Amino acid sequence: MVVRYYLNKKERMMTVTRIFDTPPCITSFAAVGGSSEGKGPLGNHFDYISDDEYFGRTTYEQAESELQRQTAAIALEKAGLKFSDIDVILGGDLLNQCVATSFGHRESGVSILGLYAACSTFTEGLILSGMLTSYGLAGKALGITSSHFYSAERQYRMPIEYGGQRAPTTQRTATAAGAVIVGQGECAPFIRGFTVGRIVDMGVTDAANMGAAMAPAAYDTITRFLNESGRSIADFDRIITGDLGMIGSSLLYKLFERDGVDIKDKHLDCGCLLYDPDTQDVHSGGSGCGCVASVSCAYLLPKIITGEYENILLAATGALMSPTMTQQGESIPSVSHAVWLSHSV
Amino acid sequence: MVVRYYLNKKERMMTVTRIFDTPPCITSFAAVGGSSEGKGPLGNHFDYISDDEYFGRTTYEQAESELQRQTAAIALEKAGLKFSDIDVILGGDLLNQCVATSFGHRESGVSILGLYAACSTFTEGLILSGMLTSYGLAGKALGITSSHFYSAERQYRMPIEYGGQRAPTTQRTATAAGAVIVGQGECAPFIRGFTVGRIVDMGVTDAANMGAAMAPAAYDTITRFLNESGRSIADFDRIITGDLGMIGSSLLYKLFERDGVDIKDKHLDCGCLLYDPDTQDVHSGGSGCGCVASVSCAYLLPKIITGEYENILLAATGALMSPTMTQQGESIPSVSHAVWLSHSV
Numbered sequence: 001m002v003v004r005y006y007l008n009k010k011e012r013m014m015t016v017t018r019i020f021d022t023p024p025c026i027t028s029f030a031a032v033g034g035s036s037e038g039k040g041p042l043g044n045h046f047d048y049i050s051d052d053e054y055f056g057r058t059t060y061e062q063a064e065s066e067l068q069r070q071t072a073a074i075a076l077e078k079a080g081l082k083f084s085d086i087d088v089i090l091g092g093d094l095l096n097q098c099v100a101t102s103f104g105h106r107e108s109g110v111s112i113l114g115l116y117a118a119c120s121t122f123t124e125g126l127i128l129s130g131m132l133t134s135y136g137l138a139g140k141a142l143g144i145t146s147s148h149f150y151s152a153e154r155q156y157r158m159p160i161e162y163g164g165q166r167a168p169t170t171q172r173t174a175t176a177a178g179a180v181i182v183g184q185g186e187c188a189p190f191i192r193g194f195t196v197g198r199i200v201d202m203g204v205t206d207a208a209n210m211g212a213a214m215a216p217a218a219y220d221t222i223t224r225f226l227n228e229s230g231r232s233i234a235d236f237d238r239i240i241t242g243d244l245g246m247i248g249s250s251l252l253y254k255l256f257e258r259d260g261v262d263i264k265d266k267h268l269d270c271g272c273l274l275y276d277p278d279t280q281d282v283h284s285g286g287s288g289c290g291c292v293a294s295v296s297c298a299y300l301l302p303k304i305i306t307g308e309y310e311n312i313l314l315a316a317t318g319a320l321m322s323p324t325m326t327q328q329g330e331s332i333p334s335v336s337h338a339v340w341l342s343h344s345v
Numbered sequence: 346m347v348v349r350y351y352l353n354k355k356e357r358m359m360t361v362t363r364i365f366d367t368p369p370c371i372t373s374f375a376a377v378g379g380s381s382e383g384k385g386p387l388g389n390h391f392d393y394i395s396d397d398e399y400f401g402r403t404t405y406e407q408a409e410s411e412l413q414r415q416t417a418a419i420a421l422e423k424a425g426l427k428f429s430d431i432d433v434i435l436g437g438d439l440l441n442q443c444v445a446t447s448f449g450h451r452e453s454g455v456s457i458l459g460l461y462a463a464c465s466t467f468t469e470g471l472i473l474s475g476m477l478t479s480y481g482l483a484g485k486a487l488g489i490t491s492s493h494f495y496s497a498e499r500q501y502r503m504p505i506e507y508g509g510q511r512a513p514t515t516q517r518t519a520t521a522a523g524a525v526i527v528g529q530g531e532c533a534p535f536i537r538g539f540t541v542g543r544i545v546d547m548g549v550t551d552a553a554n555m556g557a558a559m560a561p562a563a564y565d566t567i568t569r570f571l572n573e574s575g576r577s578i579a580d581f582d583r584i585i586t587g588d589l590g591m592i593g594s595s596l597l598y599k600l601f602e603r604d605g606v607d608i609k610d611k612h613l614d615c616g617c618l619l620y621d622p623d624t625q626d627v628h629s630g631g632s633g634c635g636c637v638a639s640v641s642c643a644y645l646l647p648k649i650i651t652g653e654y655e656n657i658l659l660a661a662t663g664a665l666m667s668p669t670m671t672q673q674g675e676s677i678p679s680v681s682h683a684v685w686l687s688h689s690v
């Protein structure tokens with residue numbers, strides 16, 4: 001396997017892995033999805049499913065802004081909070097210039113830090129929200145990410161009306177958003193620690209196979225979190241990746257097999273959970289900033305609250321390419337940011 | 346004046362303003378520019394001026410990645426550091442999906458947090474670098490942003506070859522980058538405090554007049570920093586905005602005049618400093634993530650080190666629009682993140 005842009009192994013290269021002395025917690029969260037997400041296996045777990053892909057607006061980009069606004073509003077409402085109770089929003093999305101985030105929250109009046117890590121933006125937001133609140137720099141932080149199938153298709157590939165055929169390795173960008181409110185507190189889910197990923201690029205140039213491009217980044221970050229935090233896979237009920245999809249997940253297993261580690265029984269992938277492969281034509285699975293965010297908020301966080309999961313490691317993955325760079329023949333730099341979430345401390 | 350998306354004044358709306366107990370400092374910095382920036386009044390202050398707009402690469406997007414890589418390398422070299430000494434990179438740029446940042450640092454092997462706040466990304470990076478290092482979450486953080494005239498023109502407007510005429514209110518996107526290395530230490534410049542801005546949108550829809558769109562955000566953030574930190578304009582040698590340009594700066598003065606405050610004598614704007622309006626055809630001034638970053642690193646930070654400036658407030662400004670939203674008739678949400686930098690503590 002050729003490692004094109006990876007590591008100078010002669011040099012010490014620790015990633016930023018930290019365990020919180022005072023773990024912050026997720027005090028509220030919400031997931032909103034579109035109609036396809038509502039028809040999937042997690043449909044009943046969402047806080048709200050919109051059958052209107054426009055979310056009451058007139059363009060898909062406005063729709064994604066509205067999706068973010070509604071998701072934030074539901075997370076606030078569930079906690080009995082208003083925007084004025086939030087110190088800072090940490091948000092991002094896949095649209096050029098992250099406009100779903102900036103237009104979605106322009107009425108909020110809240111300080112905002114814009115993030116971009118492609119589909120790993122959700123865990124970047126969790127990491128920074130955790131840091132800011134754990135150290136008292138913010139009382140309450142709202143982390144939010146979204147994606148929208150129709151706004152993403154026409155920006156990254158072709159307008160839906162074109163009817164382009166999709167390769168079997170592709171994943172469907174979720175029309176979904178997830179929001180978390182993070183603060184100091186004593187209720188699950190706790191944010192216990194994290195690894196800030198670095199860029200891994202194994203030379204994959206096929207933008208229709210982003211699972212393959214991202215799997216090495218997930219492997220790198222999960223391995224580093226475990227090594228640098230002194231923990232093992234046995235310490236976690238589940239190791240959950242963002243949206244590697246079916247192909248990327250199988251590649252992740254192969255990377256771990258080289259180390260003699262079998263993670264199949266412990267592994268879940270949000271891209272494989274969101275849709276039903278038998279009845280929904282999503283090829284390799286779901287993807288998008290909203291995939292890992294909504295699956296986390298609809299499905300994973302409730303299981304941590306009940307204690308069904310005592311500890312999970314959530315490693316969202318992002319393909320940091322653009323259509324322009326793909327057209328120039330460039331390979332796909334990827335990143336994965338991982339967060340350890342737990343039921344108790 | 347109609348405030349479209351601004352504030353519900355009935356609610357408490359404090360932005361995140363903080364003063365560091367243990368101020369981190371900027372231990373090294375570097376500025377790199379293109380040929381136009383080299384011909385401007387600050388040309389001699391840059392660490393490196395490239396007369397090759399491609400920076401040795403074959404496309405403008407690759408050129409901007411290379412610009413980031415070189416700027417980071419110079420900042421490291423000036424401090425006698427290697428990438429392996431850096432814990433985390435905090436970077437961003439204006440290209441779709443922030444590819445100048447991700448491609449620029451994919452060989453570094455360093456943990457990376459991608460940021461997006463348009464032209465205010467540089468101060469967002471300073472704020473987060475300061476937070477992470479002040480609280481010991483990272484030893485050394487590298488903050489970097491860039492922009493490139495040719496990659497920006499063809500993405501946001503038209504390819505240069507088209508020869509489109511530019512409106513008198515437009516600003517020239519700088520081909521430039523600035524990098525800072527932030528850590529704990531006892532040498533100037535110190536990062537003393539900051540305000541994380543919120544989105545302000547006064548209804549300006551003219552994407553050829555971004556200074557007008559951003560001026561209210563600068564006013565909002567500067568005013569809030571002063572009010573919330575209990576400081577006044579008299580406490581600062583200079584109040585410096587990112588890239589309001591000549592038109593945006595004059596609007597900023599008008600906004601302060603409503604409060605009976607004259608900031609003209611204290612104010613500088615990086616967009617007005619970078620080019621010579623008499624000999625360079627830049628209309629309202631410079632702009633871009635690289636404008637405030639390079640002017641800071643080439644011109645402002647050295648003046649803080651010598652003590653010529655004891656205290657400055659640097660409020661970078663960002664227009665959070667995209668060409669898609671402009672085509673849909675949307676107004677321009679803006680944000681400004683401010684950082685207080687000082688010679689001594």
